[in-house]
């Protein structure tokens with residue numbers, strides 16, 4: 001028998017009369033602490049929060065609509081540098097407006113056709129856009145028989161047939177600009193149709209006109 005063998009083991013000690021009481025007390029204390037911490041949630045405070053590991057929690061920053069003491073114009077929200085364009089912005093004015101130095105472009109710019117995998121693909125895309133954004137007024141066949149025209153009985157303000165002899169002969173650029181900006185009582189669709197989609201609608205309107213014209217000639 002060794003001496004250590006006669007000493008009461010740690011387990012026996014902890015398992016004595018105070019063991020369960022101590023465990024219960026510490027449980028209650030932990031519950032109180034948790035309650036105390038959770039109880040703080042949702043309460044507003046003017047104090048800076050205590051963040052033990054700061055990482056990048058607090059950094060100097062600018063907010064929109066706030067006053068800056070650093071910049072001369074006093075604005076925190078900085079205006080973009082002059083000449084800045086969004087990466088999605090069309091930089092070719094001719095493609096963007098449908099108008100060149102010599103007036104309306106007569107045909108859909110070739111670069112638009114090329115970047116949309118050809119005229120057929122462009123017109124197919126245009127068909128989906130036309131049926132959403134033009135057909136309600138101009139009709140699915142572009143003949144002016146749209147549901148708005150039929151139901152609203154708009155008379156003088158009715159959307160015309162796109163088969164109209166004059167409209168069949170306006171340059172592609174002018175048709176594009178009509179879609180983008182609207183004309184007289186027609187609202188512009190530039191906010192809903194992106195540049196290439198407007199050209200796509202031009203391609204589809206041309207296809208419709210060609211088809212209906214051929215049908216009419218038959």
Ligand code: HEC
Pocket residue numbers: 130133134135136137138148157158159160162167170175178179183184185186187189201205
């Ligand atoms: C809310 C109804 C409405 C929608 C949607 C609409 N149009 Fe029109 N559109 C009109 C009306 C009305 C006119 C006649 C404007 C006038 O002469 O006062 C018109 C005129 C036109 C003209 C003739 C312009 C000219 O030179 O006289 C074209 C081309 C045209 N629309 C194409 C389109 C295309 C393409 C779309 C779809 C992107 C479209 N429109 C969407 C109502 C509409």
